[in-house]
Amino acid sequence: MPHIEYAGVKVELQAGESVLDALLRSNFPISHSCKAGVCQSCLLHAPGQAIPEKAQDGLKDTLKAQGYFLACACHPGGDLVVSPPAADLQVAAKISCLQLLSENVLRVRLTSTGPFAYRSGQFVTLVREDGLSRSYSLASLPQENHLELHVRRVSGGAMSGWLHDGATADMTVWLRGPAGQCFYVPGAPEQPLLLAGTGTGLAPLYGIARDAILQGHTGAIWLFHGALDDAGLYLVDELRALSDRNANFQYVPTVLRSGGPGEAEVGALDGAILSRFPKLSGWKGYVCGDPAIVNSLRKKFFLAGMASRQIYADPFLPSAA
Amino acid sequence: MHNMTFDQKQSLYEQLGGSPAVDAAVDIFYRKVLVDDRISSFFDGLDMDTQIAKQKGFLTMAFGGPNAYTGKSMRDGHAHLVRRGLNDSHVDAVLELLAASLRELGVTEPLIAQVAAIAESTRNDVLGR
Numbered sequence: 001m002p003h004i005e006y007a008g009v010k011v012e013l014q015a016g017e018s019v020l021d022a023l024l025r026s027n028f029p030i031s032h033s034c035k036a037g038v039c040q041s042c043l044l045h046a047p048g049q050a051i052p053e054k055a056q057d058g059l060k061d062t063l064k065a066q067g068y069f070l071a072c073a074c075h076p077g078g079d080l081v082v083s084p085p086a087a088d089l090q091v092a093a094k095i096s097c098l099q100l101l102s103e104n105v106l107r108v109r110l111t112s113t114g115p116f117a118y119r120s121g122q123f124v125t126l127v128r129e130d131g132l133s134r135s136y137s138l139a140s141l142p143q144e145n146h147l148e149l150h151v152r153r154v155s156g157g158a159m160s161g162w163l164h165d166g167a168t169a170d171m172t173v174w175l176r177g178p179a180g181q182c183f184y185v186p187g188a189p190e191q192p193l194l195l196a197g198t199g200t201g202l203a204p205l206y207g208i209a210r211d212a213i214l215q216g217h218t219g220a221i222w223l224f225h226g227a228l229d230d231a232g233l234y235l236v237d238e239l240r241a242l243s244d245r246n247a248n249f250q251y252v253p254t255v256l257r258s259g260g261p262g263e264a265e266v267g268a269l270d271g272a273i274l275s276r277f278p279k280l281s282g283w284k285g286y287v288c289g290d291p292a293i294v295n296s297l298r299k300k301f302f303l304a305g306m307a308s309r310q311i312y313a314d315p316f317l318p319s320a321a
Numbered sequence: 322m323h324n325m326t327f328d329q330k331q332s333l334y335e336q337l338g339g340s341p342a343v344d345a346a347v348d349i350f351y352r353k354v355l356v357d358d359r360i361s362s363f364f365d366g367l368d369m370d371t372q373i374a375k376q377k378g379f380l381t382m383a384f385g386g387p388n389a390y391t392g393k394s395m396r397d398g399h400a401h402l403v404r405r406g407l408n409d410s411h412v413d414a415v416l417e418l419l420a421a422s423l424r425e426l427g428v429t430e431p432l433i434a435q436v437a438a439i440a441e442s443t444r445n446d447v448l449g450r
Contacts, residue, residue, distance in 0.1 A: 295368070295369070298369055299355070299369060302348070302352065302369065303355060303356060307348055308347070308348050308369070311369075
């Protein structure tokens with residue numbers, strides 16, 4: 001089996017093991033999260049070496065060309081000498097605002113110390129001083145002078161627990177990325193847009209909706225946000241105000257359980273959407289949040305006539321620890 | 322040997338419209354597959370992007386276009402489905418949906434017959450025989 005050399009130590013891959021598995025087994029503290037080749041937390045560097053194509057899936061071309069790859073998706077055919085990402089791949093950022101938006105969703109605003117180009121709806125890898133890293137979607141607009149993430153408190157979550165309970169303004173963190181294809185693309189200003197998500201899937205959708213409006217989108221923009229109950233909804237006032245200011249933007253909050261005379265529609269998210277729009281041919285869709293719901297929604301949108309290439313899905317994979 | 326008629330004749334893939342035709346057909350075909358009770362269970366729980374990519378590969382092959390399909394890849398790719406009970410009736414259903422998709426796109430019957438023949442030629446490999 002191939003050997004992986006890291007920090008001067010050689011580790012032999014066991015059958016079926018990824019580079020990440022092998023290095024973790026050898027007690028190297030490689031930062032990682034989804035273990036599914038998506039979140040890019042486990043980015044490693046092996047310049048000038050033969051990296052399997054699959055291990056570079058979803059990386060920016062510039063990163064591919066420099067020999068970066070995802071350790072969790074890397075099953076190399078030969079030996080590799082690998083190292084952590086270079087320091088210049090990360091931008092330092094200061095926490096500028098921590099604000100609870102609901103019982104368990106925290107707004108985290110960051111000010112980067114250098115240029116950080118991105119599109120609203122893409123995701124970044126947030127890296128703590130000790131190397132702990134997790135991915136979060138960007139709810140802010142590139143024109144705003146801060147980056148905004150929505151962080152749900154995950155039970156036992158290392159990063160979310162720290163952000164909710166330990167982090168304070170002015171602390172320094174690092175950002176890698178951005179990555180992801182879930183963002184507004186100008187060029188079809190009249191096309192109706194359907195944005196749907198649950199939980200903090202709202203973060204990218206909030207960014208995408210505002211980006212589309214700012215870029216002069218004239219077609220209808222419908223944003224459906226689903227939650228278990230009223231306590232799971234957030235940014236309700238902001239989204240209603242956005243709708244009041246923009247005739248083509250509609251916001252529909254839905255909850256599965258009604259806790260009283262809330263303003264949200266009671267029922268399933270897909271029902272709220274498909275009862276209004278049973279035929280979705282010609283629409284573009286953005287679906288973000290819980291993976292099971294994302295996959296179910298995108299299949300339903302597809303079966304309702306939305307073209308497969310018009311569906312942008314961003315399933316939030318949990319940290320595999 | 323130089324054969325004028327051969328040179329001038331468009332390939333099946335070209336007559337069908339090449340890769341844009343595959344793009345046009347894939348959604349129609351895959352939608353039919355997903356809602357067909359005879360075969361939809363074989364596609365449950367699979368990632369849609371992966372599935373669409375695979376269906377594109379299949380259509381490109383059936384359209385006579387450039388493809389990487391081999392008898393071995395067909396066998397290996399379907400072995401887990403054969404273990405779950407994939408049989409001739411399911412292949413029949415897929416071929417039927419393929420023809421229906423092409424009809425929906427206005428493809429002529431002689432061309433549909435050629436596509437069906439190529440798809441049919443993979444039957445034994447798909448079923449691991």
